[in-house]
Amino acid sequence: MNDEDSFEAVQYIPVLKTDFIMKSTLSKELCDALIKLSEQKIETGIVDNLEGVRRTGWNLQKDSDVAPYLQMVTAKVEHCISTRLNYPHFHKNRPSSMRSNGMQFVIAMYNAWVGFYKGNSFVHPHCHEEPPNFYSIAAYLSTGSGDTSLSFMTDESPSHGVNRPKVICKQGDLVIFPSSLYHYTNDTSDERIVLSGNYYAGYMPQINIGER
Numbered sequence: 644m645n646d647e648d649s650f651e652a653v654q655y656i657p658v659l660k661t662d663f664i665m666k667s668t669l670s671k672e673l674c675d676a677l678i679k680l681s682e683q684k685i686e687t688g689i690v691d692n693l694e695g696v697r698r699t700g701w702n703l704q705k706d707s708d709v710a711p712y713l714q715m716v717t718a719k720v721e722h723c724i725s726t727r728l729n730y731p732h733f734h735k736n737r738p739s740s741m742r743s744n745g746m747q748f749v750i751a752m753y754n755a756w757v758g759f760y761k762g763n764s765f766v767h768p769h770c771h772e773e774p775p776n777f778y779s780i781a782a783y784l785s786t787g788s789g790d791t792s793l794s795f796m797t798d799e800s801p802s803h804g805v806n807r808p809k810v811i812c813k814q815g816d817l818v819i820f821p822s823s824l825y826h827y828t829n830d831t832s833d834e835r836i837v838l839s840g841n842y843y844a845g846y847m848p849q850i851n852i853g854e855r
C-alpha cells in the first residue's frame with residue numbers, strides 16, 4: 644500500500660502565535676485496514692473522557708497487527724511536522740539549518756487508540772498535555788453518513804479573531820494539533836470511527852556528530 648500520493652494535501656489552520664493545527668489525509672485503504680483490525684481489539688472497562696464510545700486500549704502502537712499501519716500514519720505526521728511547521732521556534736522552519744547545526748529531527752508515537760462512536764456519544768473538553776506528548780492526532784477513519792467536526796479552545800489567536808476554531812472533518816482526514824490545545828466534540832454520529840494518538844516530536848543532537 645502506497646500512501647504517499649496525498650502527502651502534499653496539507654492545510655494549515657493558525658491557532659496560536661507560533662503554531663498550527665494541520666490537516667492532511669489518509670487513504671481509504673489505510674482507513675479501512677485500521678477499522679477492520681481495531682474492531683478485533685475492542686476493550687471494556689477503560690476509564691476515559693468518552694461517553695457512549697466503544698474503544699480499543701491505549702497502546703495500539705504496540706500491537707504487532709496494527710503497528711505496521713500506524714507506521715504509515717506516522718510517516719505522514721512526520722512529513723507534516725518536519726517539513727512544513729515553523730518548529731521548534733517561530734521562523735525556524737528550515738530543517739536543513741537544524742541539521743547543519745548538528746541536530747536531527749525525531750518523532751515517536753507514544754500511544755494510539757481507536758474509538759467507535761454513536762450518535763449520542765460525547766467527547767468532553769480535554770487536552771493531551773502529558774509528557775512526552777508534543778503533538779496529537781485525530782484521524783477520521785469513518786465519519787458515517789456525513790461530515791463531523793473537532794472544536795478547539797484557545798484564547799491565543801489574536802490575529803484571526805477566532806477563539807474556538809471548528810475543524811470540519813470527513814473520512815480520511817488526519818488532524819494534527821499541539822497536545823496542549825483543549826478540544827471537544829458534540830458532533831458525533833453512528834459509524835464515526837476515530838484513531839487518536841500522541842507523539843513526541845522534536846530535535847535532538849545527532850549522536851554521530853563528529854564521526855568520520
Ligand SMILES: [Fe+2]
Nearest residue numbers: 769771826839
Ligand atoms: Fe483528544
